[in-house]
Amino acid sequence: MKAAVIVFPGSNCDRDVAVALEASTGKAPLMVWHRDTALPAVDLIVVPGGFSYGDYLRCGAMAAHSPILREVKARAEAGTPVLGICNGFQIITEAGLLPGVLMRNAQLKFICKDVFLKVERTDSPFTRAYAQDAVVRLPIAHAEGNYYADAATLDRLEGEGLVAFRYAGADGSVSAAANPNGSARNIAGIFSENRRVLGLMPHPERLAEDLLGGSDGKVMFDGLVEALS
Amino acid sequence: MKAKVHITLKNGVLDPQGKAVQHALSSLGFGGVDDVRQGKYIELELSETDPAKARASVEQMCKSLLANTVIENYSVELV
Numbered sequence: 001m002k003a004a005v006i007v008f009p010g011s012n013c014d015r016d017v018a019v020a021l022e023a024s025t026g027k028a029p030l031m032v033w034h035r036d037t038a039l040p041a042v043d044l045i046v047v048p049g050g051f052s053y054g055d056y057l058r059c060g061a062m063a064a065h066s067p068i069l070r071e072v073k074a075r076a077e078a079g080t081p082v083l084g085i086c087n088g089f090q091i092i093t094e095a096g097l098l099p100g101v102l103m104r105n106a107q108l109k110f111i112c113k114d115v116f117l118k119v120e121r122t123d124s125p126f127t128r129a130y131a132q133d134a135v136v137r138l139p140i141a142h143a144e145g146n147y148y149a150d151a152a153t154l155d156r157l158e159g160e161g162l163v164a165f166r167y168a169g170a171d172g173s174v175s176a177a178a179n180p181n182g183s184a185r186n187i188a189g190i191f192s193e194n195r196r197v198l199g200l201m202p203h204p205e206r207l208a209e210d211l212l213g214g215s216d217g218k219v220m221f222d223g224l225v226e227a228l229s
Numbered sequence: 230m231k232a233k234v235h236i237t238l239k240n241g242v243l244d245p246q247g248k249a250v251q252h253a254l255s256s257l258g259f260g261g262v263d264d265v266r267q268g269k270y271i272e273l274e275l276s277e278t279d280p281a282k283a284r285a286s287v288e289q290m291c292k293s294l295l296a297n298t299v300i301e302n303y304s305v306e307l308v
Contacts, residue, residue, distance in 0.1 A: 057294070057295070058297055061294060061297070065293075065294060094297065099299075100299065101297055101299045101300050103242075103243075103300065104245055104246060105245075106243070106245050107245070108245050108246060108249055148242065148243075148299070148300060149299070150299075182243075182245070
């Protein structure tokens with residue numbers, strides 16, 4: 001599996017996700033600078049976490065209009081899987097690859113901690129290696145992760161099975177108490193209609209080897225390798 | 230020509246910052262503030278001199294970058 005990681009000024013999880021990808025694929029991913037307009041043929045595009053363009057105007061708003069995003073959108077429309085993590089999720093929603101928006105956390109605070117997530121769907125290249133309804137532990141680190149979409153959009157996402165992960169308790173129960181940031185319906189990650197684009201606020205790359213305290217994130221990268229190699 | 234752009238959250242979209250400001254005002258003794266909504270104000274200096282063209286152009290800027298129309302409304306004033 002050949003992967004590309006898009007790098008913006010202010011990205012800070014690009015190296016982490018590159019390490020996690022290399023551990024699963026055996027190959028270093030291509031690092032593609034945001035001003036590039038050409039993207040070599042790859043099996044997976046990752047839009048990493050960070051603070052692209054200093055979060056000016058709105059998180060992800062500037063990056064969504066950078067030259068490389070036109071190519072990322074074209075590839076996504078042609079079926080290349082795209083993974084947006086944290087700021088990457090914000091960027092791809094701003095770019096219109098996924099519906100909704102990530103707003104300021106309900107408590108107005110930057111939250112940096114591990115959370116439990118319930119895996120809602122396993123029929124995607126990203127989640128295929130998880131068990132249905134599995135509870136996984138991944139870190140979040142964001143001030144704007146409060147997922148919002150209008151009620152009709154939320155109903156459509158749920159009706160079409162496009163919710164990938166929800167914030168949950170350690171037992172998998174989805175409740176207001178397990179919702180760290182006020183996200184609508186505890187949504188932590190969503191798919192595009194064809195489930196080839198995933199955006200999520202938690203960081204799978206930050207718990208992708210036991211030395212880091214857990215490897216639930218590695219399951220996603222291993223699953224991608226199985227699906228895309 | 231100058232364009233003044235106000236960007237506000239749509240009705241029904243929660244504004245936790247506005248709520249926090251409201252609480253702070255209340256704790257400072259400013260009673261009677263029933264609601265606070267926080268937004269953005271952006272000024273643009275335009276070389277365009279035709280008001281209709283300027284407005285059309287700024288509205289396009291709002292739709293494509295300045296506002297996220299999923300959650301925000303915008304209004305444009307030309308001076």
